[in-house]
Amino acid sequence: MPLWVAISAEIEGGGQATILVEFVAPEEPPSLRYGETSLQLESPYPNPKEGIHLAVAGVGRGFSIDETEAGVSLNLPHRSRSIPIFGPETTLVDVVWLDELPLSVQQEVDENFRLIERIRILPNPSRVDGDLSDWSGNRALPIDSISNILSGADQWSGSRDASFGVAAHLHRGRLEVGVRVRDDDVLLERDHLEIETEYGTWSFPLKDSGVYSLADGAEVAFTEQSGFGVGLEFGVPMAGNIPQIDQLPLIVRYLDVDTDDQTGSPVVISSAPSIDILLRSTPL
Ligand SMILES: [Ca+2]
Ligand SMILES: [Ca+2]
Secondary structure, X not given: OOEEEXXXXXXXXXXXXXXXXXXXOOOOOOEEEEEOOOOOOOOOOOOHHHOEOOHHHOOOOOEEEEEEOOEEEEEOOOOOOOEEEEOOOOEEEEEXXXXXXXHHHHHHHHHHOEEOOOOOEEOOOOOOOOOHXXXXXXOOEEEOOHHHEEEOHHHOOXXXXXXXXXXXXXXXXXXXXXXXEEOXXXXXXXXXXXXXXXXXXXXXXXXXXXXXXXXHXXXXXXXXXXXXXXXXXXXXXXXXXXXXXXXXXXXXXXXXXXXOOOOOOOEEEEOOOOHHHHHHOOOO
């Protein structure tokens, strides 16, 4: 440890994509990054397609990649379910593994590969009322790294400028999302939040404290602003068949505008690059 595995493929439609899997510690889930390109890497180790045993990880099946008609999936140590990472109509191009990324490649990864963070959805109740105390006890997922920035990375000056923590509940068919936005220059009506599931996307500006109605029966409540930023709660009844609670792909994005921004386009910081990429993989 650490260990990197880069899996490049030709995907449906003719494009190329790479999923980078980074093992930080054997007992922790690996982090996944996605790039719309094929990474050129050379490894001193044999191609792990047939399986590598992570000796450091102790017992287990180790790491392997399955290529079937259903697509490409990963088997990870200590996990009973394999993780689909590319859908059908995918051809594996290259699989390499490395103890560390060369510096030149690290720069390419920093610039072009985005973290795929999965927001866990817990079966807890909460109320969309602008009081975030019903989220205490849930560890928020921090979305605060350069690798979460989808656009405007050169405008972003760090987590105080724009970042957020997010947690989610699904209770009695209602999806509720709690977000604490960190922004040292909150511009009401201009800074936006976006919440996306495969069933719909809601985009709304930050507003004064209060509860507001949105499309499709959704509502959002904001807390009072503080020097830190602003908190909000979002709720929406989910129509139709909700998959298993932990398998509802959910993306939260913050679109940050600052007073001194000359470009006019927001910094976009997001929990995952797109819902399509999230849909390809089941929870880690
Ligand atoms: Ca509440
Ligand atoms: Ca702002």
